[in-house]
Amino acid sequence: MISPWAVLAGAVAAGGLALLAAELRPSPPDLGQALDRLHRVPDGRPVEEQEQLSWYDRVGERSLSLPGARIPHQQLALIGRTPARFMAHKLLFALIGLLLPGYLVAMAAVVGIGLPVAAPLVLGPALALLGWLVPDALVAGEAKEARTEYLHGLVAYLELVALERAADCGPAEALRRAAAVGRGTVFRRIRDALERAATDRLPPWDGLDALAVELGLTPLQDVADIMRISGTDGAAVYDTLRARAKSLRGELLAEELTKANTDSERMVAPGSVLTLLMTVLIVFPALYQMLNVV
Helix, strand or coil, X not given: CCCHHHHHHHHHHHHHHHHHHHHHCCCXXXXXXXXXXXXXXXXXXXXXXXXCCCHHHHHHHHHHHCCCCCCCHHHHHHHCCCHHHHHHHHHHHHHHHHHHHHHHHHHHHHCCCCCCCCHHHHHHHHHHHHHHHHHHHHHHHHHHHHHHHHHHHHHXXXXXXXXXXXXXXXXXXXXXXXXXXXXXXXXXXXXXXHHHHHHCXXXXXXXXXHHHHHHCCHHHHHHHHHHHHHHHHCCCCHHHHHHHHHHHHHHHHHHHHHHHHHHHHHCHHHHHHHHHHHXXXXXXXXXXXXXXXX
């Protein structure tokens, strides 16, 4: 008969995994907060009342000053995640790793399996350290994919800006009109940067400069530099923009070819093993009959 404590422990574990999966799932953007940032008005209320953060965001915000905490700001900006949420994930994974060995030892004792009591003292800190590093790897992988998406969007933006300049639009107007065409994440971030620059009464290329530094995107910095030259010196930049777009498109194509070649090389070993297994399955019956006949 299954122990009720084992059933309760399984239910608790399943609930914890469900909460963890729900927490790691990307949340949809809050349209209200985005509109509030664009049309912010003075508010006499305290800051604590203006921004109601969730409890795990507050815990993550308080842990930003922990010694040894490294915050990858550019990677977090690429994927649209706050440093507070990043630190909350690190603490959550570390806590799970620290408590998991003790939980397994307790459940083993409930079902009658003897495990060393000292195992949590040895495995707990090691798993906690591993869990502390897991969010860094996850953010790095997501940021790599987001950076590729941003670069593809920048290629389209360069082409649109070049077309606007060819239509005799001014440098600032060309940047704004080209950004208003797209609906992707890249175009949305560029529109926000241009609107912030306009609000601060700065040239639009200064807004692109700030966004390029925030995201760590050199091609966006190149766009800002090219349009700055056009805006200050009146230089013709149509050919320059098209050449930069072509160069960036070639870089992306080279990266995709390299990734495809790497994936093809990784498939060699599984294909060889599968061929060997098929050969053994085909040859074994005939070889077995030959040996039995002899």
